[in-house]
Amino acid sequence: MTKQAAALVALLSVSVAGCSGTGHLREDPAPSVLHTTVMSRPQAGGAGGTTPTGWGPSVGEYAAARKAVAKMSDAELAGQVIVARYTGKSAPVRLVRKYHLGGVIVMGDNVGSVGSVIAENHRLQRSVHRRWPLVIAVDQEGGVVNRLGAPLTAFPTFMSYGAAGSPALARRAAKASGTELRAAGFTLVFAPDADVTTGPADPTIGSRSAGSRPNQVAAISTAALRGYVGSGIVPVAKHFPGHGSLTVDSHQALPYQTMTVKQLERRDFIPFRRAVRAGVPAIMMGHIALQSVDPGVPADLSRPDVRLLRDGFGFKGLISTDALEMAAVTDSHSAAGAAVDALRAGTDLVLMPLDLNQAYQGILDAMDKGTLSRARVRGAAARIVALMMHEKTVPVPKRNVIGSHQALSERVSAQALTVVVGSCRAAIIGPSLVAVGESRAVRNFDAAARRAGVRLSGNPDTATTVAFSGYGMAGLSADIVVTTDTPYALAHSSGTRIALFGATPEAMDALVWFLQGKFTARGRLPVHVAGVPRRPPCR
Numbered sequence: 001m002t003k004q005a006a007a008l009v010a011l012l013s014v015s016v017a018g019c020s021g022t023g024h025l026r027e028d029p030a031p032s033v034l035h036t037t038v039m040s041r042p043q044a045g046g047a048g049g050t051t052p053t054g055w056g057p058s059v060g061e062y063a064a065a066r067k068a069v070a071k072m073s074d075a076e077l078a079g080q081v082i083v084a085r086y087t088g089k090s091a092p093v094r095l096v097r098k099y100h101l102g103g104v105i106v107m108g109d110n111v112g113s114v115g116s117v118i119a120e121n122h123r124l125q126r127s128v129h130r131r132w133p134l135v136i137a138v139d140q141e142g143g144v145v146n147r148l149g150a151p152l153t154a155f156p157t158f159m160s161y162g163a164a165g166s167p168a169l170a171r172r173a174a175k176a177s178g179t180e181l182r183a184a185g186f187t188l189v190f191a192p193d194a195d196v197t198t199g200p201a202d203p204t205i206g207s208r209s210a211g212s213r214p215n216q217v218a219a220i221s222t223a224a225l226r227g228y229v230g231s232g233i234v235p236v237a238k239h240f241p242g243h244g245s246l247t248v249d250s251h252q253a254l255p256y257q258t259m260t261v262k263q264l265e266r267r268d269f270i271p272f273r274r275a276v277r278a279g280v281p282a283i284m285m286g287h288i289a290l291q292s293v294d295p296g297v298p299a300d301l302s303r304p305d306v307r308l309l310r311d312g313f314g315f316k317g318l319i320s321t322d323a324l325e326m327a328a329v330t331d332s333h334s335a336a337g338a339a340v341d342a343l344r345a346g347t348d349l350v351l352m353p354l355d356l357n358q359a360y361q362g363i364l365d366a367m368d369k370g371t372l373s374r375a376r377v378r379g380a381a382a383r384i385v386a387l388m389m390h391e392k393t394v395p396v397p398k399r400n401v402i403g404s405h406q407a408l409s410e411r412v413s414a415q416a417l418t419v420v421v422g423s424c425r426a427a428i429i430g431p432s433l434v435a436v437g438e439s440r441a442v443r444n445f446d447a448a449a450r451r452a453g454v455r456l457s458g459n460p461d462t463a464t465t466v467a468f469s470g471y472g473m474a475g476l477s478a479d480i481v482v483t484t485d486t487p488y489a490l491a492h493s494s495g496t497r498i499a500l501f502g503a504t505p506e507a508m509d510a511l512v513w514f515l516q517g518k519f520t521a522r523g524r525l526p527v528h529v530a531g532v533p534r535r536p537p538c539r
Helices: 003-017 059-070 074-080 093-099 114-127 159-164 167-183 214-231 261-265 270-278 303-313 335-345 356-369 374-392 406-416 439-451 488-492 505-515
Strands: 082-084 103-106 135-138 140-142 237-240 282-285 318-320 418-421 432-437 464-469 477-483 494-499
Touching: 059 374, 074 082, 074 356, 074 374, 082 093, 082 356, 093 103, 093 114, 093 356, 103 114, 114 135, 140 167, 159 167, 159 214, 159 406, 167 214, 167 406, 214 270, 237 270, 270 282, 270 303, 282 303, 303 318, 303 335, 318 374, 335 356, 335 374, 356 374, 406 505, 432 439, 439 464, 439 505, 477 488
Parallel strands: 082 103, 103 135, 237 282, 282 318, 432 464, 464 477, 477 494
Antiparallel strands: 418 494
């Protein structure tokens, strides 16, 4: 056994010993709020004129933000509430200056290398002269939703923490990821996902959710929020009112949520209520039509839905739209109409309009015509500016932290590894292995096997065959079948069946060590898989 593997086994032994025999979740010792800053009562003055609670701007920072926003021209106001996508791999300095943008989001097509992204992020902040930082945002959830690769540490799917049953581990991982993102020049991350998935019929969320049990999802997503806050990056919980129970992908069409508010209170709302009580600084509203509240209208463009979050949940922080370039919005709204409707509804941050120029001009025209009040736009801008003013007070980590959390990522995957059918402890491989299936998993597994001294063979007739089923793939038949995203394909597989919840190099290291019999698999399925037990007999 390598020193690295031995250290992991020791850590696993300690964490397992701390588990209760009657429950799967361990208590997170974190305080009930994310930050000790004491906030004042909400201030009067326009929709969006309240002071956020919990982690985030102090009363003084919020007052300074309101003062700065009050001096903005209409042109500056219209841009300050937009966080736009951009083309190319260079810092979009001209775009930000032209439209006075509140910020930008880095997407996959903006990434040539992580090193270039880091350099361009820092160049952008230096080139735009304001008294507060720009929002430089990214989707970096782990698993299938990762815009940035190596050398940043790769973390597995968020469902891993549900399988591991450890809010504390989710908190540590989020803090590690957030620290690396902050060092890379990001100020805001659109994570964690607070949706409760309902199973294979959920086409959008899947392994981005911690699981299908609302209280477990609430504990884990709130712990992750605390971790991000501890790193100094602004986290955004998503997608209120909950996307995991819907069977339509909002990237493709508008999903209709037919459950009543009372029904949603018993499931989808639970993680968001917990997040608000904990002091979450920002929440993303989804493109989801709540039929019992405002039929046929995406939640982030609906004033009754926004009021549900503001008044019903008591949330005073920043509200973001989901990406306004998605079909759930563009099928029924122009870029200008979506931006104006979102602000009029009470949303603060207009994210990724389909056409930036049209959205910007639409906001300007609506203010000029009086169909969108300047007080509403000032309130939205003040929330963004205040959050960034507070962000400026948080020290930026040194860049050498980037890529420094591989051991933690390995631990996440090892604690999440769940044997659905087969032995939980004994070595279950022969003298040689052959891997087949999803290409990234095979590549990373082969490298992990070599590191562990396991002989690889090209002959499936004489070697133990390990077959990998990845994102969207069906069941397989092999000596050992491993799912690396959601575990549902295991219902239609044969052989030893393992849910790994990730395909990172670190996840594959953990898998190889397990196959060699170096630790006991203690993960438990966080979702129902047809025909297999939710609690395998692993002790």
